[in-house]
């Protein structure tokens with residue numbers, strides 16, 4: 330392919346993108362295929378001879394779209410959203426074309442400096458105090474792993490990285506059962522051991538009980554173990570639970586423990602001041618993660634970790650072999666030292682485009698609509714005989730069920746086979762429930778109100 334070909338095919342691809350987005354409402358949201366159906370359409374081996382792009386593109390159109398679950402479909406209400414605003418997609422194309430490795434400041438100063446400014450814009454937009462700095466990771470999982478590794482090293486006086494964990498008193502971490510499995514994964518990967526992640530009891534609103542946290546820390550200390558850190562949940566994945574952030578941080582601080590807050594989904598909503606009560610006290614956390622790639626519209630991958638002070642994390646994760654030194658520029662920030670991978674994409678560009686193309690007001694309006702429509706659709710569902718709202722909307726997430734698990738599961742299968750909307754399940758207090766989250770970038774009230782309409786239709790009410 331030469332540059333003329335690139336020009337031609339970029340335009341073809343741009344046309345395809347527009348047509349695809351225009352056709353989304355007519356497509357079934359979830360891919361409906363048997364496993365292996367896509368792989369069976371590909372040859373077993375890579376071609377020896379070059380193939381014409383015409384052929385490659387035709388195969389793409391023939392094979393790929395029908396094998397996709399359409400995350401940008403306006404009636405995608407499953408999991409959490411992975412919004413790609415049009416402005417974000419455009420920025421990603423440009424970043425792709427430059428294809429930089431942003432590991433050091435000097436490997437692309439614009440990537441580092443725009444990242445610093447975007448973190449500052451979002452710190453302000455979320456109402457976090459001055460002083461917090463941060464970086465963009467690929468995912469909340471990586472941000473949480475970075476935070477756990479840092480807390481581990483702080484507890485071990487930075488000897489874990491050097492001497493290993495062998496022979497050391499067990500480190501203890503604390504989280505509620507509502508926190509995301511990425512916390513469990515980080516604990517495992519960091520060598521802490523799953524048994525050393527204490528799951529603290531929650532109250533009737535599924536928030537961590539500060540008194541139970543205090544009791545667990547004290548008991549562990551008495552048993553000769555070493556409490557090392559607390560992870561708090563600000564918008565859990567299952568039902569949207571929020572820990573009582575201020576009270577739990579107060580307990581952690583009273584015992585000298587650092588705190589990481591996981592707001593991967595709900596953090597985006599904090600651009601609206603009226604929701605900030607939900608995470609009141611967050612300004613006293615040491616580390617906070619939120620995913621603009623979920624609700625805000627800067628597409629995957631884009632997870633921001635705010636840090637009160639990056640020193641400990643850089644000391645934990647930063648390595649500077651001779652070949653990564655930047656002569657005479659010791660003062661600049663090299664973001665690879667803030668995270669686990671060395672290589673990093675230019676993720677800040679899509680934030681820059683998204684925040685400017687919609688403005689904070691445009692993004693706030695979307696989130697406020699989503700929250701209002703979630704409540705409206707929950708009310709309409711509750712009016713259908715046999716349908717019960719199991720967890721009330723927290724921001725734009727709620728769950729519902731029929732009188733028993735089997736009926737609920739059958740209903741979910743029928744909803745998703747139908748294809749006009751896409752919902753997923755969770756287990757709440759032992760019960761199989763259907764999760765609804767409203768948050769797709771382009772969804773309308775009409776799209777959301779199809780949820781109660783389709784449920785009523787399918788259960789014959």
Ligand SMILES: *Cc1c(COP(=O)(O)O)cnc(C)c1O
Pocket residue numbers: 409467468469470471509511564565566591592593594620632
């Ligand atoms: C989605 C989610 C995560 C994981 O996010 P990734 O960016 O996919 O790693 C972690 N915590 C919460 C609360 C989430 O909603």
